[in-house]
Amino acid sequence: MIRLTLSEIADRLSGTLHPGTTDAAGGTIVDGPVETDSREIVPGGIFVAKRGDDTDGHLFVGAALAKGATLAIVEHPVDDPIAQIVVADAVAALGELARFVVERVRSTGELTVIGITGSNGKTTTKNMLERILSAEGETVAPIRSFNNAVGAPTTMLRVTDSTRYLIVEMGASGIGDIARLVALARPDVGVVLKVGLAHAGGFGGIESTLAAKTEMVTDLPETGVAVLNADDPRVASMADKTPARVLRFGSEVDADIRATDIAGTRTGTNFTVHAPGEDPAPVRLRVLGEHHVSNALAAISVATTLGVPLARSAAALGTLARAERWRMEVLGGRDDVTIINDAYNASPDSMSAAIKTLAQISEPGKRTIAVLGAMSELGEYSGEEHDRIGLQLVRLNISRLVVVGPEARRLHISAINEGSWDGESVYFDDMDAAYDYLAAEIIPGDTVLVKSSNSAQLRFLGDRLGDLFSW
Incomplete structure (x- = not known):
């Protein structure tokens, strides 16, 4: 995380600062990683004591302190001798802190934020895009599938003053979830991969799923880009629901970023990618499954909007050994x-x-x-x-x-x-x-x-x- 004083954090979170130790005061600077799991704390880290279904993070503030935490964000004071900021809702405070950090980096650097959602393929696309962009500049992307109200802000808080690209995976269990994450991250580029039946029981049906995923693009700025799957009619229908410029990917002939000559084998998936104004480039994915071509096209589409040449994106994708642990x-x-x-x-x-x-x-x-x-x-x-x-x-x-x-x-x-x-x-x-x-x-x-x-x-x-x- 970027360097912030305890007072800056407390003010932004509308929280009450309890220094906790004689050497901690409002001007004390913290910049360690932010975690909600005390086992993940490293020296200088910040622990957010959120309440869970089975336990309460406040019970583990002492464990976080023992591992070197310098600040705890809590919903009530605890007896452990650590600087504490008391807030009304720890999860909401985590999100607000993430918003604050991203805003600060944006105001002083060249940060571009990319949001990714879809019923399938979010993590694979995130990994593919990270592989491309990390060769272009400092890139922060989620660990595993950190894509909810806790995971997404935790990812956002990993940015530094030199971060050039922030990739935020955005999942949802109901209408409004993605809108809340979009409000925190304010993506410059919003990607929608697919609208399918994943979690449809929780959403209440496919139309509700469509409404939830559309939240990714409705609040994009006019200067932003909505990257949409042309092969999914529901996703394609979002083109008239966003003020942003639309870039379409897929196998359809009218897609902006298009794949041809798709061939799958036991060792990977090959295809040729086409983009306006560039020579076609061969892509040799080491990831099994033709369905991953769509994910690769989404990643290439984002990279293209950011000025990465097609051939360079294709070459980077060829170095990705697997989509993710336990994914093909x-x-x-x-x-x-x-x-x-x-x-x-x-x-x-x-x-x-x-x-x-x-x-x-x-x-x-x-x-x-x-x-x-x-x-x-x-x-x-x-x-x-x-x-x-x-x-x-x-x-x-x-x-x-x-x-x-x-x-x-x-x-x-x-x-x-x-x-x-x-x-x-x-x-x-x-x-x-x-x-x-x-x-x-x-x-x-x-x-x-x-x-x-x-x-x-x-x-x-x-x-x-x-x-x-x-x-």
């Missing part, structure tokens, strides 16, 4: 067995794309095995979407289906009811039983996809299978 992560290798661990998250769109990739990259005569868990947070759409995936598995001739967990059992039933399988689908209540089956069932040359929502935790099963077939 290629494991195994022994006996020509490929394990694709894509079980960090799952929506109908991402599940369908992963299964399509499994079918596409398998070599002739070799088997494909889909190990699937539940897609969560779909509400009233859950049953029909699990049925649709079961149908897709059969129609794409996936060799084996292994369904894990009671919440996903409908997938197994749907595949069987399709009528064209005889014993190719099996069901297990838990991961241990599934692992034992797969350890005996997998043969040389198999390609295995492990996919589920985060709550099903099949990513750990994927890791176990990866270890089993590693060199």
